[in-house]
Every structure is written in structure tokens, then in C-alpha cells.
Amino acid sequence: MTISIDSKDSNTKSLQPKGWLRYFSFSLDHKVIGIQYLICGFLFYLIGGTLASAIRIELASPMSDFMPRDVYNQVLTLHGTIMIFLWIVPVVNGAFGNYLIPFYVGARDMAFPRLNAVAFWLIPPSGLMLVASYFVEGAAQAGWTAYPPLSITTPQSGQIIWIMSVLLLGGSSIFGGINFIATIIKLRRPGLKLMQLPMYCWAMLGTSLLVVLSTPVLAGTLILLSFDIVAHTGFFNPVLGGNVVVYQHLFWFYSHPAVYIMVLPAFGLVSEILPVHSRKPLFGYTTMVFSIMGIVVLGLVVWAHHMFTSGTPPWMRLFFTIATAFIAVPTGIKFFNWVATLWGGKISINSAMLFSCGFIINFVFGGITGVALAQVPFDIHVHDTYFVVAHFHYIVYGGTVFIIFSSIYHWFPKVTGKLMNEKLGILHFAITFIGFNLCFAPQHWLGLNGMPRRVAEYDPQFQFVNQISSVGALLMAISTIPFLVNIFLSIKNGKDSGDNPWNALTPEWLTSSPPPVENWEGEAPLVEEPYGYGNPISQEN
Amino acid sequence: MLNKNFYLILIISAVFGISFWIGFNVNLLPVEASINAPIYDELFKILFIIGLIIFIGMSIAVIYSLFKFRKRKDQYGDGIALEGNLSLEIVWTIIPSIIVLIIGLYSYNIYDRMGGMKELNHSHEMMTSNTEKIWAGISQASNNEVASNNLSVEVSAMQFAFLFNYPKGEFISGELHVPVDHKVSMKMESKDVIHAFWVPEFRIKQDIIPGQPTILNFTPTKVGKYPIICAELCGPYHGGMRASIIVEEESDYKDWFNKNTKTEVSL
Amino acid sequence: MTTLDSSKEIKNNKSEASEHHEDFRMFGLITFLIADGMTFAGFFAAYLTYKAVNPLPDGAIYELELPIPTLNTILLLVSSATFHKAGKALLKNKNSDTQKWLIVTALLGITFLICQLFEYFNLPFGLTDNLFASTFYALTGFHGLHVTLGTLMILIISWQTRPKEGRITNQNMFPLEAVELYWHFVDGIWVILFIILYLL
Numbered sequence A: 001m002t003i004s005i006d007s008k009d010s011n012t013k014s015l016q017p018k019g020w021l022r023y024f025s026f027s028l029d030h031k032v033i034g035i036q037y038l039i040c041g042f043l044f045y046l047i048g049g050t051l052a053s054a055i056r057i058e059l060a061s062p063m064s065d066f067m068p069r070d071v072y073n074q075v076l077t078l079h080g081t082i083m084i085f086l087w088i089v090p091v092v093n094g095a096f097g098n099y100l101i102p103f104y105v106g107a108r109d110m111a112f113p114r115l116n117a118v119a120f121w122l123i124p125p126s127g128l129m130l131v132a133s134y135f136v137e138g139a140a141q142a143g144w145t146a147y148p149p150l151s152i153t154t155p156q157s158g159q160i161i162w163i164m165s166v167l168l169l170g171g172s173s174i175f176g177g178i179n180f181i182a183t184i185i186k187l188r189r190p191g192l193k194l195m196q197l198p199m200y201c202w203a204m205l206g207t208s209l210l211v212v213l214s215t216p217v218l219a220g221t222l223i224l225l226s227f228d229i230v231a232h233t234g235f236f237n238p239v240l241g242g243n244v245v246v247y248q249h250l251f252w253f254y255s256h257p258a259v260y261i262m263v264l265p266a267f268g269l270v271s272e273i274l275p276v277h278s279r280k281p282l283f284g285y286t287t288m289v290f291s292i293m294g295i296v297v298l299g300l301v302v303w304a305h306h307m308f309t310s311g312t313p314p315w316m317r318l319f320f321t322i323a324t325a326f327i328a329v330p331t332g333i334k335f336f337n338w339v340a341t342l343w344g345g346k347i348s349i350n351s352a353m354l355f356s357c358g359f360i361i362n363f364v365f366g367g368i369t370g371v372a373l374a375q376v377p378f379d380i381h382v383h384d385t386y387f388v389v390a391h392f393h394y395i396v397y398g399g400t401v402f403i404i405f406s407s408i409y410h411w412f413p414k415v416t417g418k419l420m421n422e423k424l425g426i427l428h429f430a431i432t433f434i435g436f437n438l439c440f441a442p443q444h445w446l447g448l449n450g451m452p453r454r455v456a457e458y459d460p461q462f463q464f465v466n467q468i469s470s471v472g473a474l475l476m477a478i479s480t481i482p483f484l485v486n487i488f489l490s491i492k493n494g495k496d497s498g499d500n501p502w503n504a505l506t507p508e509w510l511t512s513s514p515p516p517v518e519n520w521e522g523e524a525p526l527v528e529e530p531y532g533y534g535n536p537i538s539q540e541n
Numbered sequence B: 001m002l003n004k005n006f007y008l009i010l011i012i013s014a015v016f017g018i019s020f021w022i023g024f025n026v027n028l029l030p031v032e033a034s035i036n037a038p039i040y041d042e043l044f045k046i047l048f049i050i051g052l053i054i055f056i057g058m059s060i061a062v063i064y065s066l067f068k069f070r071k072r073k074d075q076y077g078d079g080i081a082l083e084g085n086l087s088l089e090i091v092w093t094i095i096p097s098i099i100v101l102i103i104g105l106y107s108y109n110i111y112d113r114m115g116g117m118k119e120l121n122h123s124h125e126m127m128t129s130n131t132e133k134i135w136a137g138i139s140q141a142s143n144n145e146v147a148s149n150n151l152s153v154e155v156s157a158m159q160f161a162f163l164f165n166y167p168k169g170e171f172i173s174g175e176l177h178v179p180v181d182h183k184v185s186m187k188m189e190s191k192d193v194i195h196a197f198w199v200p201e202f203r204i205k206q207d208i209i210p211g212q213p214t215i216l217n218f219t220p221t222k223v224g225k226y227p228i229i230c231a232e233l234c235g236p237y238h239g240g241m242r243a244s245i246i247v248e249e250e251s252d253y254k255d256w257f258n259k260n261t262k263t264e265v266s267l
Numbered sequence C: 001m002t003t004l005d006s007s008k009e010i011k012n013n014k015s016e017a018s019e020h021h022e023d024f025r026m027f028g029l030i031t032f033l034i035a036d037g038m039t040f041a042g043f044f045a046a047y048l049t050y051k052a053v054n055p056l057p058d059g060a061i062y063e064l065e066l067p068i069p070t071l072n073t074i075l076l077l078v079s080s081a082t083f084h085k086a087g088k089a090l091l092k093n094k095n096s097d098t099q100k101w102l103i104v105t106a107l108l109g110i111t112f113l114i115c116q117l118f119e120y121f122n123l124p125f126g127l128t129d130n131l132f133a134s135t136f137y138a139l140t141g142f143h144g145l146h147v148t149l150g151t152l153m154i155l156i157i158s159w160q161t162r163p164k165e166g167r168i169t170n171q172n173m174f175p176l177e178a179v180e181l182y183w184h185f186v187d188g189i190w191v192i193l194f195i196i197l198y199l200l
């Protein structure tokens, strides 16, 4: 089978607007779409972060005094939904995937550029719709999990809009997934073997498989839920003979894989960043690939660990305990391999590197609390408490968001041709790292000692620890200032980076920075060893 | 060479030492007030220590690499071209597998001791007709079966309160009074949305689900007043949905029970 | 349903992409159908769980008559065959035959839908009567939506295969092959649905 890599609709592309305006118009260029995802996601991150700040302000005192209780529930629902569906998932998949994957497979664009653009343009309207639902009758207030019967009995317009926008976002994510699978499998440059692809491609392949297999189930579930709300069917309504636990199974069948959709691409990105800045090959390429696929397979069969205290019989609790705990094995392989990648390198300590190492430390912590949560008897005490909140923020913020920042520092020169300011970057890292740990570490204690999640008021004995946590959140909010300043200063008058400031070997660096519209002036290079760093061992001794 | 190994062993034993010390000396949990609690805390301690060893070990490895292998001013070129090491990779596949397996077996054991593996429907013949299906829950820990002392309570939850029905006394209370050292078995069902029954000092939790009765059995061991907390988002006042469980000496409990029974009966 | 128009999207690409892209457009369609199949899988899983653990209230009627759905199964199976015929004819460059077969297929699809509606109107239960009724309508309705969409697409491509001016020729078979694959998929889902819903 032959695939030609040129001849992609170049005439369409030349009609696209130039300059910064192209980032705000319907573009088919994968690089533009990638940046669009990133900017859009970041704006939603600011909104989600503002909501998080509102949560932390409310929780600085034990009474419900900063906002009414139902508004608090709306805020936390929107916070969770926005952060997951409009920040983490689109950015870590859509933004970096669209920007990098075509480079990595040696193509000039994604397999379906038009589908790609449509997938992106579904996001801003559904996100805005979600935020706007607050001003109608109040936003959804049943948590990001939208468990019925609560989600059936709360004010309906908010919940319906929530369902609509999650459906659209899910659709966007499925289109993205189809596109990534087709691009990675079918659009590879002739001569490029699968086992020569940079690790991020493997991560995206695994992620996209999860997207394609699990997101449709969420779509189906939410359709049933909306029937319950508007047509008064009884799928999940016990009054009409329905079964609320079935919803939870279906929901988590998607939403557990979704956590790997949020983290596998980050695993891929960190596998690109570490070798470059420690000047060593990625340790254990083959095991890395197998562990990604292992996580994908295991990830599909562990969903009920979110339901240990729900209506699940004993055998089911135990099966899911064992399956869940085993995810630590493939994940562990990846972490040990990353440390081995650092080991014996010549490490440049820069912002990208620091954020990546911060990621390793935070994620191991969050992963370990995850393995503890996987044990039924342990989870029975801490389920639905701040312990769980702490667990997943360690992973989604300490893990994925750290990697998003790391990746921005790493690929900024690629996109703009300018270097970022390292001093500001390190300041950003320091405040983020301290603020993050200050905010979420104490929450483990809160959960163990009796503070449930999703409450606007709590026992006064927890006030002091909650205030520490709120101070941490304040630091995290402050940390966005050096970051944004850095971005704007560097775009305006950052130092010229040259084409390949890190001397990296992965294909995206083998063209000019910023890259030309068609990615390469001539033929796409054939990169057989994307991690071929290092002096021969004999030389070293 | 010997020197290197010596330091390695020193560091590893330090990590183990610190982790064990923290694990045994730092108490992160509230008081233990049921027979489940000490069992739970045993598991917690083990998980805490293993977790600390892995976390401290990994953090030291990362921070050490950042210092030791950082690029100095006068250095150029790359690190060594080490692409992998199969035996190492096998080692760090197998060791976590073993740890995970041990943790899994151990927590099965704990779960069994908490009564989690017992058949749900059988432990409840006393109060309901046998035909009613129990969907989930925890039976009593097996080493403390005192069937005759069994106190049955029916719990119903609604937005935003718990109600405790004492079938033997035919009265309903908003507070849960139980005698210390007696097995309490509760059958729970919700009237509207999902709630959850949680007593942190007892280390037990079970969702209360509309349409699907669940059970929760426990034996309090310490006299006192503890909070019952709703742990499942159930609406705006979810945070305020609390009740108290009062564990008292048997005689005090009897007094309370009789007082209530009388007033209800006279109605 | 948001996911449905992606097959159209893939088709639209055709206008820009040249011949050698055929291969991965089909690949993309297959991936999409797997995703779509998972939606059905979710519905089936829900239905089977309900059936296993949620007994219906006393007096609930959920008797299903077999004649119409059996007829429908046959209609769909035959329509798969006629679609196949259409493809064969196009390969031999007999566009008018293709068109004829496509229209036959579309008519079979429409008959299927009419029978389905007829069944709906004659059932003893409504959408919200009980759990079984709701799941029944959700499953068959969602499938019916797929058939409706498929029928529309068949009508479109049969217009496009018209001799002389038509866009679809045996040089450009992708749209026809794509719709054909989709149609077989919808057909297959119906067979599973028929077995699970009517026969079990």
C-alpha cells in the first residue's frame, strides 16, 4: 500500500488567513488547530481555576457564607466538568496531539483535516453553553458525575445543558480519536516502522483506542439520562422501577478510562521531554510500549472501583480491587524507566525539566494513594471524602497539568522561534510546586478524619487545615502570573531560539522553527532513532 | 565499588527506617470506636509504610539524579547511550507485581475479617422477610458473632435527614442510640436520592440507595457520641445532613429505649 | 446524536482527497463504526442488566409479537444483498443498474421503517410504561434512527450514481462502499438486537 505524503490540499491552505488571525478562524492546518486547542483550553482553565478559587474561599470558613449552598454545588460541578472536558482532555490530546503527531509520523497534516477542524470547533460553543447555563436557571448541580436520581430531580435546564455540552465534547473527542488512530496507523511516512515512532505516538494510539471504545458508552448513558429528565422514562429513576446503579456502571465504564485519557498523553509527552534534556536515550522503549497497552487493557476493566460503597456485591468489589491494583505494575515500569532515563545523563535543569520531575514526584504520590483507594476495605472509609479529592488532584494537577506546563516550556521555541525566560519559568515552577502541595497534601488528612467532599459547610475542627489548603490554592492562582507574563514577554521580545535550541532528535525539530505550512520544505526526514542521544558506552569509560 | 554498594545499602535502610518510624508514630486517623476500626488501622499502617517507602525512594532517586547528573558549565555532549536493560526492567516489573499481590491478598484478609465476604441476605433474616433482596453492604466481623445481642435498626434516609426505626420498640428516632459492645445490624433504604451512611470513628460507610436496600453491621466498642455523616452528594443541604450516633452503656441504652417505647405506645 | 454526521464528514473529505487516500478514509469509517457499536453495546448491557436484576412490576405487559420483527429482519438482510448487487453492478460500469439496486435497497429500508412504526403503534405499552418498555423503545428507536440516516444516504448516492453526470463511478467508489459498509453494520446490529430483544 502506498501513501503519498504531499499533495494535501495545499490550495485550500494558501487561502487561510495569515498572522495571528488564523488562530481565530476555521483553519485546516494541524499546527494552527493545535494552538487553537491550547488557547481555548487555557482560557477554560482560567475559568475553572476561578471556580476552584471560589470553592477554596468558601471553604476557608466552616459556615456556608460565601455563596448559597446550591450555587456551591453548581460551582463544583462546573469546576470538575470544565477542568476535565475543556482543559485537560482537549489540551493534552487535542493541542499537543494535533501539533506533534503529523511531525512524528512524517506527514504534512492529519488524516482528516476537515474532521479535525470540526472536532475543535465543537468545543468553544459547548464550553460557552456550559458556562452560560449558570445564568439560565442555575447550572447543573449534581457533580461532574451527575448521579441520578439527584440529576433527575435538580432544576432541569442546567442539567440538560450540561448533558448537551458533554455530548458535544464527547463527540469532538471521538472525532479526534478516529483522526489520531488513522494518522498514526495509516499516514506514516514510507519506511517508518511502528517501533520507531516517538513514544507520544504510542501514548496517543492507546488513548485514542480508549476514547473510541469508551466515550460512546458515555454518550449512550447521557442520552438515557436525558430521556429520564425530559420524557420521564425510568431508566435510572427508582420511582418508576429504574436502577440507579446501572447508571454508575455505565458512567464509570467511560469515566475510569477517561482518567487514563487524561494521563496517558502526559506520559507520552514526558517521554519526549526527559531524553532531550538529560541527553540520554529513552530507557526501555519496548517495555514502555507494552506498558501503555497494558494500561489501556486494564483500564477498561476496573471501573467499579468508584463504586465500592455503592450497590455492588462482595465478589465484584474484590475483582475490581485486584484488577485496579495491577495497574500499578505497568505504570510503575514507566516511572522506573523515566528515572533510569535521568540516571547518568547530562541534565539541563530548566523549567521543562523541573516541571517534568515535579510530575514524577507528584504522580507517584497520587498513584500510591490510588493503589490504597483500590483496596476495598480502605476505600470504604475514605470514599467520597477529601482523601479522594486529594488523590485525583495529585494526579490531574500534579501530574497532567505539570506536564502541560512542562510541554509549553519545551515546545514554545518550536511554535514561536523564541526562547522563554528561564528565571520566570523557574519562579513559576517554585510557586506552583509549593502552592500545589500546600493545597492538596493536607486534604488527605481531612478525608481520613471525617470531612466528606462536595460540602459547603463542615465541622469547625477542620477549619485550620482547610485554611492551609486555601492558602495553597491562592499560591497556585498567583503562579499563573509569572507564567502569563513569561508567555507574553517571550512572544514579544524573547531571544531567538534558532531551529533546534535543545539539539533534539525527534522529527519536529528537524525543520525550521516556526515550521513552514507544509511542515517540511522538502521531503519529510526519516527518523529511525528519535532517541539516539548519547556517547557510546565505551567512550564514557 | 564496595563503597558505592555501602552507600546504597545505607540509603535504602534509611528509607525503610524513616518509613517505618513514620508509619508507626504518625497517627492520621480519628479514634477507634468499633471492632472494625483496629482492623482498618492495621491495613492503613501497612499501606502507609509501603507507600512511604516507594514515595521517598522515588523522590530521592529523582532529586539525586537532578543534582548528581546535572550538566556543569564546562560539560558538553551527551550522557551514556543506554537504551535499556532487560534484567533491570524485569526486576521492576516483578517487584511491584509481588507488592501489589501481597497488598491485594492482605486486604482480602482484612475485608474478610471486617465481614465483607459474608453473604448479605443471610445475615438479615431477623428483621425482613427472606425474599427481600439485599444489594450490598457489610456484614459483621466474624470473630465477634453474638447473635442474641443483635440489635436491629431500620435506617431510612431522605433529603436531608436520617431516620432510625427501632422495630422492637416500634418507634422512630432522629438519633441513633446503641449499646456498647453489641452487634448492630442496619437495613438501609433511601426515600429519594442516594445518600451514604458514614461514621469516621467506625471506619464504615455504605451508600443508602433508593430502591435497593443495603445493610451495614457493626459493633461499637467505645462509649461516646460520634457524627453520622452523609457522604454522597444529595442536594444543596448535603453538607448539613448529619446525625449523631450515641454509644452508651447497656443500662443507659435500656433506659433510653424504654422511655421512647413508652411514649410511642401510649400514642 | 452528535456522532452520526461523522460518516458524512468523512465523505465530504473526498472532494479534496485524491484516489490514494481511499484506503484510510475507509479505515476511519471502520473506527467510527466501532465507536458507534460501543454505544449500542452500552444499551445492550443496560438492557441485559435490567432484565437480570430488575423484575417488572406485576401486571406489566411485555409480550412481543414476532411476525413484524421477523419480516423486518428479512427485509434488512435482503437489503444488504441488494446493496451488494449495486456495488457489483458499479464495478461493471453499469451505472443504471447500480441506481436501480440502490433504489430497491432504499425502498426496503423505508418498508422496514414503516413496519417498525406500525409495530410501535400496535404495541400494548408506551415509552414510559415500565423499564422494559423504555429500553425497548430506546434500543429500537436508536437503531431506527440509524436506518433512517442510512436510507437518506442511499438515496443521495443513488442520485450521484446516475449515468453520465454522476459523481460516483467505478473510478470513485468510496462513497458507495462507505454507505454499504454502514448499511451492513446497521444490519448486523439489527440481528443482534432481534436476538437479544425478541428471542431471548
Ligand code: HEA
Binding pocket: A145, A259, A260, A262, A263, A305, A306, A324, A325, A327, A328, A329, A331, A332, A333, A335, A363, A364, A365, A366, A367, A368, A369, A370, A371, A372, A373, A374, A375, A379, A382, A383, A384, A388, A391, A392, A395, A396, A400, B054, B058, B095, B096, B097, B099, B100
Ligand atoms: C488522570 C487521572 C487519574 C489517574 C491516572 C488515576 C490513577 C489511579 N487511580 Fe484514580 N481517580 C481519579 C483520577 C485518576 N486516577 C479521579 C478524577 C477520581 C475521582 C472521581 C470522582 O469520584 O469524582 C479517582 C478516584 C479513584 C478511586 C475511587 C475512589 C473513591 O471514590 O472512593 C480509586 C479506587 O480504586 C482510584 C484508584 C486509582 C489507581 C489505582 C490509579 C493507578 O493508575 C495509579 C498507578 C500509579 C502508581 C501506583 C504510581 C507509580 C508506580 C510505582 C512507583 C510502582 C510501585 C508502586 C506500587 C507497587 C504500589 N482512583
Ligand code: HEA
Binding pocket: A045, A046, A048, A049, A050, A052, A053, A055, A056, A076, A077, A079, A080, A081, A083, A084, A088, A142, A143, A144, A145, A389, A393, A396, A397, A401, A439, A453, A454, A455, A456, A473, A476, A477, A478, A480
Ligand atoms: C481535572 C482537572 C482539575 C484541576 C486542574 C483542578 C484544579 C483545582 N481544583 Fe479541582 N476538581 C476536579 C478537577 C480538577 N481540579 C474535579 C473533577 C473535581 C470533582 C468535582 C465534583 O465533585 O463533581 C474537583 C473538585 C475540587 C474540590 C472539591 C470540591 C468539593 O468536593 O466540595 C476542590 C476543593 O478544594 C478543588 C480545588 C481545586 C483547586 C484549588 C485547583 C487549582 O489547582 C486551580 C488552580 C488554578 C487557578 C487558581 C487559576 C488561576 C486563575 C485565576 C485565579 C483567575 C484569574 C482570572 C483571570 C485572569 C480572568 N477541586
Ligand code: CUA
Binding pocket: B158, B159, B160, B194, B195, B196, B230, B231, B232, B233, B234, B235, B237, B238, B239, B241
Ligand atoms: Cu444525604 Cu448527602
Ligand SMILES: [Cu+2]
Binding pocket: A255, A256, A259, A303, A305, A306
Ligand atoms: Cu478510576
